[in-house]
Amino acid sequence: MGDHAQRSGFAGLENGRVIPEPLARTPFAQLDDVPQPMLALLIGALESMATNPEIQRVRRVAWDAMGPISGRRLLDAGCGTGEVARELAEAGADVVALDHSTATVAAAADRHDGSPVRYINGDVAALDFPDASFDGVRCERVLQHVDDPDRAIAELVRVTRPGGRVCVVDTDWESVAVDGLPADLIDAVRAYFTGRWQQHHLGMGRTLRRRLVRAGLRDVIAIPVVCYFTHPSQVGHVLPMFNPTVPPEADVVPPDVRDAWFNAIDHAGDRDEFLAVLTIWVARGCR
Ligand SMILES: C[S@@+](CC[C@H](N)C(=O)[O-])C[C@H]1O[C@@H](n2cnc3c(N)ncnc32)[C@H](O)[C@@H]1O
Secondary structure (H helix, E strand, C coil), rough: CHHHHHHHHHEEEEEEEEEECCCCHHHHHHHHCCCCCHHHHHHHHHHHHCCCCCHHHHHHHHHHHHCCCCEEEEEEEECCCCCHHHHHHHHHEEEEEECCHHHHHHHHHCCCCCEEEEEECCCCCEECCCCCCCEEEEEECCHHHHCCCHHHHHHHCCCCEEEECCCCCCEEEEEEEEECCCHHHHHHHHHHHHHCCCCCCCCCCHHHHHHHHHCCCEEEEEECCCCCCHHHHHHCCCHHHHHCCHHHHHHCCHHHHHHHHHHHHHHHHHHHCCCEEEEEEEEECCC
């Protein structure tokens, strides 16, 4: 195994294909422990994602699923840089924006716009609030990163008042479909990504409905929002394997096909033949 292999944790080669070692935890599970350049990249990615039209479409579905906003006490658990928390506050809610990462809470608070948002540090799986503290809670693209998602959901339910709503949003990474690129490259990147990130809850989105039902919520609905991207420039902050600015150390693309992969993406974009699809699920239940 060469230097690069040791640094990046490659298990070896199989049928000529690089096999990565699985990551124990995702970077978003441990934002305070990632190196500063990676933290800046990930915080920048959260902000860029908030401006992506497809992510905005997912958020509109989640917004509608939350029901009335004005005058409500709401929790955004795993708030990232806090865009949604501030939008909810602007719409008249009293919002707590909570995140596990101190650096991320600081980044969210730096962007504070004076709306009624309180930014706090905390773990969604061990919330420091009394029972029934909120009229509604939301949790977007967080459960895929936590060790015990059902424990986190139980906490979200516990802090919601009877009659209040719990809304969870998560990605189904296994739903990614691609067209316009060579099939062997797509297969190599898919195998590498799922191998490297296999400890991650890659299929979290599709499990949300079942988890909310098992958590005892009623009137559970689950809506698959199919996001699609027809140019490489639209997709990079949502699907990192299409983003050439994500550094090799992030290990989302196999190093042996990296150049060929990004050249193929460029060519597909130039020919207007690029297509990538991803399903993100919005699920909601009533306490
Ligand atoms: C992919 S980001 C999503 C952020 C935001 N919800 C959004 O949609 O932009 C995941 C966030 O979950 C946070 N997170 C991860 N584990 C957490 C935990 N156990 N409790 C609270 N937040 C957590 C991370 O620090 C990060 O900000």
